[in-house]
Amino acid sequence: MEKYICIHGHFYQPPRENPWLEEVELQDSAYPYHxxxxxxxxxxxxxxxxxxxxxxxxxxxxxxxxxSKISFNFGPTLLTWMERHTPDIHEAIVEADRLxxxxxxxxxxxxxxxxNHMIMPLANERDKQTQVExxxxxxxxxxxxxxxxxxxxxxxxxxxxxxxxxDHGILFTILAPNQVAKIRRKGAEKYSDVSGGRVDxxxxxxxxxxxxxxxxxxxxxxxxxxxxxxxxxxKSGERFASRLxxxxxxxxxxxxxxxxxxxxxxxxxHHRSGDMALAYCLHHIQANELARLTIYAEFLEKHSPLxxxxxxxxxxxxxxxxxxxxxxxCGCNTGAHQGWHQxxxxxxxxxxxxxxxxxxxxxxxxxxxxxxxxxKARNEYIEVLLDxxxxxxxxxxxxxxxxxxxxxxxxxxxxLLEMQRHAMFMFTSCGWFFDEISGIETxxxxxxxxxxxxxxxxxxxVDLEDRFKRGLAAAPSNIAEFGDGAKVYEMFIRPARLDxxxxxxxxxxxxxxxxxxxxxxxxxFRAETGDFEKRAAGNLRMAIGRTRAWSTxxxxxxxxxxxxxxxxxxxxxxxxCQELTRQDFEAMRVDMNKALPLGDVPExxxxxxxxxxxxxxxxxxxxxxxxxAVINQILDKTMAEVRADFARVLDQNFTTMNFLSExxxxxxxxxxxxxxxxxxxxLHALFSSESVDLGxxxxxVTNLQRWRxxxxxxxxxxxAERHVTRIMERAxxxxxxxxxxxxxxxxxxxxxxxxxxxxxWKAQNTYFTLHRTVxxxxxxxxxxxxxxxxxxxxxxxxxxxxxxIKVA
Numbered sequence: 001m002e003k004y005i006c007i008h009g010h011f012y013q014p015p016r017e018n019p020w021l022e023e024v025e026l027q028d029s030a031y032p033y034h035x036x037x038x039x040x041x042x043x044x045x046x047x048x049x050x051x052x053x054x055x056x057x058x059x060x061x062x063x064x065x066x067x068s069k070i071s072f073n074f075g076p077t078l079l080t081w082m083e084r085h086t087p088d089i090h091e092a093i094v095e096a097d098r099l100x101x102x103x104x105x106x107x108x109x110x111x112x113x114x115x116n117h118m119i120m121p122l123a124n125e126r127d128k129q130t131q132v133e134x135x136x137x138x139x140x141x142x143x144x145x146x147x148x149x150x151x152x153x154x155x156x157x158x159x160x161x162x163x164x165x166x167d168h169g170i171l172f173t174i175l176a177p178n179q180v181a182k183i184r185r186k187g188a189e190k191y192s193d194v195s196g197g198r199v200d201x202x203x204x205x206x207x208x209x210x211x212x213x214x215x216x217x218x219x220x221x222x223x224x225x226x227x228x229x230x231x232x233x234x235k236s237g238e239r240f241a242s243r244l245x246x247x248x249x250x251x252x253x254x255x256x257x258x259x260x261x262x263x264x265x266x267x268x269x270h271h272r273s274g275d276m277a278l279a280y281c282l283h284h285i286q287a288n289e290l291a292r293l294t295i296y297a298e299f300l301e302k303h304s305p306l307x308x309x310x311x312x313x314x315x316x317x318x319x320x321x322x323x324x325x326x327x328x329x330c331g332c333n334t335g336a337h338q339g340w341h342q343x344x345x346x347x348x349x350x351x352x353x354x355x356x357x358x359x360x361x362x363x364x365x366x367x368x369x370x371x372x373x374x375x376k377a378r379n380e381y382i383e384v385l386l387d388x389x390x391x392x393x394x395x396x397x398x399x400x401x402x403x404x405x406x407x408x409x410x411x412x413x414x415x416l417l418e419m420q421r422h423a424m425f426m427f428t429s430c431g432w433f434f435d436e437i438s439g440i441e442t443x444x445x446x447x448x449x450x451x452x453x454x455x456x457x458x459x460x461x462v463d464l465e466d467r468f469k470r471g472l473a474a475a476p477s478n479i480a481e482f483g484d485g486a487k488v489y490e491m492f493i494r495p496a497r498l499d500x501x502x503x504x505x506x507x508x509x510x511x512x513x514x515x516x517x518x519x520x521x522x523x524x525f526r527a528e529t530g531d532f533e534k535r536a537a538g539n540l541r542m543a544i545g546r547t548r549a550w551s552t553x554x555x556x557x558x559x560x561x562x563x564x565x566x567x568x569x570x571x572x573x574x575x576x577c578q579e580l581t582r583q584d585f586e587a588m589r590v591d592m593n594k595a596l597p598l599g600d601v602p603e604x605x606x607x608x609x610x611x612x613x614x615x616x617x618x619x620x621x622x623x624x625x626x627x628x629a630v631i632n633q634i635l636d637k638t639m640a641e642v643r644a645d646f647a648r649v650l651d652q653n654f655t656t657m658n659f660l661s662e663x664x665x666x667x668x669x670x671x672x673x674x675x676x677x678x679x680x681x682x683l684h685a686l687f688s689s690e691s692v693d694l695g696x697x698x699x700x701v702t703n704l705q706r707w708r709x710x711x712x713x714x715x716x717x718x719x720a721e722r723h724v725t726r727i728m729e730r731a732x733x734x735x736x737x738x739x740x741x742x743x744x745x746x747x748x749x750x751x752x753x754x755x756x757x758x759x760x761w762k763a764q765n766t767y768f769t770l771h772r773t774v775x776x777x778x779x780x781x782x783x784x785x786x787x788x789x790x791x792x793x794x795x796x797x798x799x800x801x802x803x804x805i806k807v808a
């Protein structure tokens with residue numbers, strides 16, 4: 001009997017970008033990382049590119065790419081983010097697919113995915129088409145080949161979606177056992193009812209479609225997948241392997257495929273070190289020849305389906321009620337909030353459906369004046385999403401146009417296509433999956449709706465916002481202060497909306513706190529400044545100038561004049577006007593420069609109101625990251641004074657605190673708080689510096705332990721990890737520099753006292769690189785009597801246990 005094992009990981013995060021900035025802003029809940037994409041990449045996506053195989057003493061004996069040995073899919077929107085922010089990890093994922101083709105008879109590990117995780121049975125036919133086309137085009141662009149299989153979000157399925165997959169050359173997809181209605185052996189007359197998920201998952205199935213064509217469906221092993229995702233199976237790679245191998249049955253008369261499917265985040269994010277359990281599982285299966293590792297396309301090539309299947313339409317893997325989780329209060333929830341309802345789901349779905357349906361004829365009308373085929377243009381717009389250079393954007397619009405367009409018409413065309421993109425993003429499944437309408441996933445889809453409404457108004461002058469909010473008013477929140485969806489929209493979405501005027505204000509306010517205007521980051525916008533001047537009078541600061549701002553997404557632009565004032569503390573005011581003539585600008589500049597030296601704040605504010613006709617902005621209008629940077633700059637002096645005061649308190653009470661520790665008496669809370677602030681700040685500063693003062697580090701660690709001061713492990717651990725990585729990278733750039741290795745050895749010895757549980761993934765990778773590339777030459781030189789090479793080898797070997805590595 002032939003035994004095969006396939007493990008599938010569905011790697012995905014909802015798009016988290018601010019729809020106006022096209023970038024993920026600071027997310028405090030992801031601390032110590034900037035945002036959740038960054039955090040989950042560090043915990044899961046990156047480790048699986050180079051996962052560890054451990055020995056019995058939990059030392060690293062090998063590093064492998066899990067992606068090259070399993071079946072996987074990545075959400076296209078997530079890969080887009082990774083390509084910009086972690087290009088090395090993006091490239092490692094693409095390379096893993098290339099390597100897998102050598103391992104799996106020319107078939108790649110990667111599957112395509114529907115573009116932005118829309119629940120396909122709830123989508124209209126046009127959205128179904130575009131989602132599949134965009135997903136396939138994105139896949140081919142990244143992986144350099146056409147996909148053979150495609151992942152459906154939440155495995156949600158209907159026959160029309162399967163027909164569209166077949167239209168586009170997709171051979172198979174993956175479903176859950178509960179989605180199967182009937183099966184029969186190929187050639188049998190009747191189907192058998194398997195309601196309740198009683199389906200054999202070890203064989204592929206043919207699903208006959210209404211068109212007369214068919215598609216192959218793989219039905220993953222439900223119980224094992226459930227244990228894997230929500231149990232403790234990943235505490236041991238060997239246990240994981242045994243569970244998979246135990247699913248084979250000698251009574252079956254066909255080649256058996258035991259396969260599981262879970263969220264890819266299972267391997268490292270949901271289960272810490274889950275990537276290593278996966279790596280060891282695969283290693284154990286191969287090393288002991290328990291089964292052959294395979295992927296779906298390879299198995300399908302070698303073994304044709306022997307069974308046929310009928311599915312439950314409008315079903316999914318994470319809802320017992322079909323696809324109700326994404327449109328009704330069906331009872332499916334995360335379980336995190338007992339007693340909460342999800343009555344908001346239906347009004348949200350209805351409001352978005354109504355918005356989409358209302359804007360469709362308007363799109364057809366306006367786009368019909370510009371494009372030969374408005375819907376074909378939308379389907380092919382993925383070309384621009386993959387390459388947002390002005391040249392590509394202009395060439396694309398011109399190619400789709402039915403006539404030569406003016407520059408203004410090109411901008412309108414891009415507005416219309418962006419409107420359609422956001423109209424699809426507002427149906428991203430995560431908006432309904434969780435428990436509360438004010439949650440970040442649901443407010444994210446509302447933000448996409450708000451951007452859609454704004455773009456519609458810009459191009460057609462039709463404003464659907466009030467109608468949309470009326471629909472949201474029927475969506476009750478579980479939290480009294482939020483009331484309903486309309487109030488949530490007013491509280492969180494409307495304030496986030498922006499136009500080029502706010503971009504100008506962001507630039508103007510930021511210019512008060514930057515010496516180099518090129519350092520001012522405006523995300524998907526660009527700004528050029530002229531007639532700029534910055535002046536100060538005592539504590540007052542003022543910036544006056546003109547700027548031209550434009551969008552790299554839609555190419556629309558605006559020139560504007562501005563004045564920004566800093567009064568001290570967090571008090572900032574900024575006036576922006578897009579219609580100020582040269583004469584009016586000069587008059588404004590004269591008035592403001594005359595009032596500034598007098599320090600007359602009320603007069604300065606009055607003049608700003610007068611010249612900018614009430615278009616006044618404050619610090620609250622800065623985008624989150626710049627706002628945080630400015631706040632930090634404002635607080636720097638205050639925090640330095642606080643730290644100095646705390647340090648003085650510690651110096652004055654140093655011996656007393658030591659005495660209290662010696663006699664096992666608790667420190668007064670005020671002294672503990674002062675010590676916690678000072679010592680954690682000192683550690684953070686040490687690890688953020690170019691080189692660590694090991695003597696000072698030792699003194700700080702001694703005081704932390706002596707006084708039993710709480711350590712900010714997350715806040716200190718991340719810069720410590722990065723410092724270790726920097727030293728290892730220096731060792732690669734200067735492979736004969738023994739001093740770098742000695743410094744790292746001493747640093748790791750000191751860090752071991754802090755018990756930080758560091759993630760040394762990058763440093764371990766670099767160590768293995770040095771072991772492969774530098775060690776052989778050093779060994780040869782040492783054997784020939786070179787003392788410097790021998791010293792290097794001794795130091796390098798001493799690093800291994802500190803990095804939890806075992807090498808020959």
